[in-house]
Amino acid sequence: MSGSARLLEKWARAPRAVTLLLSLVLPVMAPAEPPAGASSCSGCHAVSARVETPIPRILGRQPTDIVAAMQAFRSGERPSTVMGRIAKGFSDDEIRVIAIWLAAQPAEAR
Amino acid sequence: MMRTTRRAFLRGAAASAALLPAPALAQAQPRVIVLGGGFAGATCARELQRAEHRAAVTLVEESPIYTACPFSNSVIAGLREIAAQQFGYDAIRAEGIAVSQDRARSVDPQRRLVSLSSGSALGYDRLVLAPGTDIRWGALPGYDEAAAEQMPHAWKAGDQTLLLRRQLEGMADGGTVVISAPANPFRCPPGPYERASLIAYYLKTKKPRSKLIVLDAKDSFSKQRLFQAAWHQLYPGLLEWVSLSNGGNVTEVDPATRTFVTDFATYKADVANVIPPQRAGHIAEAASVADQTGWCPIDPVSFESRLQPGIHVIGDAAIAGAMPKSAFAANAQAKVCAAAVAALLRDETPSPPKLINTCYSLVAPDYGISIAGVYHPVNGQLTDVEGAGGVSPADAPLDFRALEASYAEAWFRTITAETFG
Numbered sequence A: 001m002s003g004s005a006r007l008l009e010k011w012a013r014a015p016r017a018v019t020l021l022l023s024l025v026l027p028v029m030a031p032a033e034p035p036a037g038a039s040s041c042s043g044c045h046a047v048s049a050r051v052e053t054p055i056p057r058i059l060g061r062q063p064t065d066i067v068a069a070m071q072a073f074r075s076g077e078r079p080s081t082v083m084g085r086i087a088k089g090f091s092d093d094e095i096r097v098i099a100i101w102l103a104a105q106p107a108e109a110r
Numbered sequence B: 001m002m003r004t005t006r007r008a009f010l011r012g013a014a015a016s017a018a019l020l021p022a023p024a025l026a027q028a029q030p031r032v033i034v035l036g037g038g039f040a041g042a043t044c045a046r047e048l049q050r051a052e053h054r055a056a057v058t059l060v061e062e063s064p065i066y067t068a069c070p071f072s073n074s075v076i077a078g079l080r081e082i083a084a085q086q087f088g089y090d091a092i093r094a095e096g097i098a099v100s101q102d103r104a105r106s107v108d109p110q111r112r113l114v115s116l117s118s119g120s121a122l123g124y125d126r127l128v129l130a131p132g133t134d135i136r137w138g139a140l141p142g143y144d145e146a147a148a149e150q151m152p153h154a155w156k157a158g159d160q161t162l163l164l165r166r167q168l169e170g171m172a173d174g175g176t177v178v179i180s181a182p183a184n185p186f187r188c189p190p191g192p193y194e195r196a197s198l199i200a201y202y203l204k205t206k207k208p209r210s211k212l213i214v215l216d217a218k219d220s221f222s223k224q225r226l227f228q229a230a231w232h233q234l235y236p237g238l239l240e241w242v243s244l245s246n247g248g249n250v251t252e253v254d255p256a257t258r259t260f261v262t263d264f265a266t267y268k269a270d271v272a273n274v275i276p277p278q279r280a281g282h283i284a285e286a287a288s289v290a291d292q293t294g295w296c297p298i299d300p301v302s303f304e305s306r307l308q309p310g311i312h313v314i315g316d317a318a319i320a321g322a323m324p325k326s327a328f329a330a331n332a333q334a335k336v337c338a339a340a341v342a343a344l345l346r347d348e349t350p351s352p353p354k355l356i357n358t359c360y361s362l363v364a365p366d367y368g369i370s371i372a373g374v375y376h377p378v379n380g381q382l383t384d385v386e387g388a389g390g391v392s393p394a395d396a397p398l399d400f401r402a403l404e405a406s407y408a409e410a411w412f413r414t415i416t417a418e419t420f421g
């Protein structure tokens, strides 16, 4: 793991620090490359603002919200058509790193 | 055992050392060729261009217009027009990617050259092969390119899709439609059964005295319980599935009479759809990256060929372990491969990926089902992450099925926007 990824992961474990530091640090710190699993999300979650879709957008959102949603899908507490089956493939650590990376992506890129 | 492995490893290492130019970024502009502009190739070219600005990316694609297979079964059933399946390459060009509309004739992995039909040759530092599938003409006795004009495969979208649709439209009420499905592996494992469902929907609404028979070279198939439950509910008495053990394996076809021969019986069809055995697109063999199965073994972290260093294979052509041959998987692999190629160009080691696949199928226009999986490399193979994935619930209400049908369409809009801009 690269140093920046390790750093991000450490921050990810401390949600409050993340929220505070996000806007300051992430543009520099977020690796250009998506962490494991993150690049598959955009198969369903549109990146382009031009796409009309009922599937919610997940870029540029609070990482804590993404983490909470993924954990609730995984436990089944939040009902879903497909996210439960997908979230079960990710550990807490993986979800945190993905959430931080997603948060650092511009919401209306491309 | 130890010794052979070690020697093989050393041989491999020596070969790559001889072939690989030292960090490609030492050169001013490393050249990457992506061959094939489908879900895999077009996605990969775009992602690479973003991930590594210094790379000169060329996309080689023979057709000016791509016709997508997902949702082409809806076109066959008259529920959608082919124009909704078609995409050009202008947005990709506008991003600074050189799109060469040409057919690759051969690849020389030693000299790192791709030869094009136009006569020119392109050199590369890394080559990404994404040629999709080709049909194994002749593997099913009687089925050759001429036969496909009588008994369309419609397994590459375009004219074949429209031919099958016209044949259905021309069939009298009371006719018999026969679909034959191949053994694994093949492009889009749930595809034959989605097609059967939507043709059954067409027959039920337009030609209700007709019959549909699916002759299968397998005893089980993707999302089988969900498909069969839906068929029972929506198309009782209309759709018959004949498994391998019940004599479904087709051994020969006769295009002149639209007849299928199995070990047990012959079936004469009014409309005949042969989904034939397949292999990686021909250029994979020409590049010496396909093995005796006809598909391409790859490293699951970088998608680099196990047979030729410097060449990566993604999408349907690759042997991607537990991942099926789907547009979703092709697009997901393309993004992982682009990151890996970008890392390798910087002389970094690509990190182990995780990938998702989801295949939606329509059983009727407002009745969607899905299968999902999450994958990671284990012992050199892309393997299911245990406990994840699976199919839609068996006991879901109709509004759940309608929601998945709407997500299926949203998925198509999303993935085609990501792939083609």
Ligand SMILES: Cc1cc2nc3c(=O)[nH]c(=O)nc-3n(C[C@H](O)[C@H](O)[C@H](O)COP(=O)(O)OP(=O)(O)OC[C@H]3O[C@@H](n4cnc5c(N)ncnc54)[C@H](O)[C@@H]3O)c2cc1C
Pocket (backbone or CB within 6 Å): B035, B036, B037, B038, B039, B040, B041, B060, B061, B062, B063, B066, B068, B069, B070, B071, B072, B073, B102, B103, B104, B105, B130, B131, B132, B133, B154, B155, B156, B157, B187, B188, B191, B195, B281, B282, B283, B314, B315, B316, B317, B325, B326, B327, B328, B329, B330, B358, B359, B360, B361
């Ligand atoms: C009926 C049907 C329904 C399907 N439904 C779904 C679905 O709902 N969901 C899903 O995820 N998947 C679906 N699929 C599967 C999906 O279409 C394929 O998995 C996907 O197209 C694979 O992408 P690819 O980029 O590997 O290959 P392709 O899409 O086949 O692209 C390969 C490209 O390479 C080009 N090419 C090949 N050789 C050369 C050469 N020598 N020189 C230049 N260009 C070349 C071709 O012209 C082509 O454009 C379906 C398939 C079928 C047949």
